[in-house]
Amino acid sequence: MKTIYLNDNTAPLEPSVATIGFFDGVHRGHQFLISHVRQEAAHSGLQSLVVTFDRHPRQVLRKDYQPELLSTLDSKLLLLSKTGVDATALLHFDEAMASLSARDFMALILRDRLNVRKLIIGYDNRFGHNRSEGFDDYVRYGRELGIEVIHNQAFTLNGVNVSSSVVRAFVKEGEIELANQCLGYPYTIAGKVVDGHKEGRRIGFPTANLDTSDFGQLIPGGGVYAVKVRLERSLAYKPAMMNIGTRPTFGGDERTLETYIFNFNEDIYGRMLMVSFVHRIREERKFDNVTQLVEQLKEDEKMVGQQFEKDLEHE
Known part of the structure; x- marks a missing residue:
């Protein structure tokens, strides 16, 4: 073209x-x-x-x-x-x-x-x-x-009738599977990896925190998602899960985008990350303590892994 x-x-x-x-x-x-x-x-x-x-x-x-x-x-x-x-x-x-x-x-x-x-x-x-x-x-x-x-x-x-406004409505509501059906491909956002609160690292789930403000893209509704991520200048996608929300268990009040990349331990601060949304796993919720949150994150990780295995079987 x-x-x-x-x-x-x-x-x-x-x-x-x-x-x-x-x-x-x-x-x-x-x-x-x-x-x-x-x-x-x-x-x-x-x-x-x-x-x-x-x-x-x-x-x-x-x-x-x-x-x-x-x-x-x-x-x-x-x-x-x-x-x-x-x-x-x-x-x-x-x-x-x-x-x-x-x-x-x-x-x-x-x-x-x-x-x-x-x-x-x-x-x-x-x-x-x-x-x-x-x-x-x-x-x-x-x-x-x-x-x-x-x-x-x-x-x-x-x-x-498929239109951009219809797709936006699905994305805003977190109905990512419906949005993807209308798009014909996984909805994808771009962001820069920035410093976060590092609470995920302390509890065994280190996350890449994304700043998407330079791109003006619509952020999906709050919740936990199965996603695929790709670093700039790379063609390889890696399985991951993303939480979009305010970190209520830690008393947060500002929206954050935190991505836990499976089997990954590289320093990627300052680099661009593309995140493709595949499935919504659950809504964000507040837990009584950090132990409960960790147990739920382990379940989320298992569910995301199973979801990617299903997707591979149907490819």
Whole structure:
């Protein structure tokens, strides 16, 4: 997949069949849409193109907006490359772009800069200033501009239209298995390993504490999870369990993300860690004493190990 960073020096593009959106998470609904773009491009003898943005439009429209994203920009581009699309055009979203009407965006960006001949619109997608126009408007503008506009149907799973907002709702509730079904892959967050309270080390469960604040990703609801972790510059995933919560047994009140990596004893402070969520084991709860907590952690470790064994049997 070619990644095109649109700027004043961008060379003219091949004519294309395109779709446009933020594509947060590149979930199965997005994959379904992009597969139709590829099919139409192959049928028409044109390039297939995804048009997306470097940051969430609301980050420009609302200065106080704190994104809760399903994917970082790097992971979004990687996921898009796995769809088999020929190219992705990455647009810098700023106030000037936010002020463009849908017609101006189609004329100045899609037609003039990106050479889009056919535009396939996601079933619930709107674009342009204030998102005030709809599909019928896009079709009319397309006729005027020489762009054929096609409506794509929704991708449904168990009667639910899969969308980024649906996936976010599942992640927030800790329904990670449902979120993963909608995504088509395990939900993954990135963070830097930082100093923690070291209580886990004292009780025989040393944990890597993650700071995810630089990435703006949505953190799953509190609880204990079976996860797979990967260190930066490594392709190997290691089984682990993660606790998301406030450490109530130790009187904590701030949310922490603590990851216990099985059979691992390396110094990884300051390094990046990718955490892929596989199953939710239980909710976080307060124990009467540390002994009870340790016994429960041993049970959690056993359950997580059994879960990974089951997963290997079904691969």
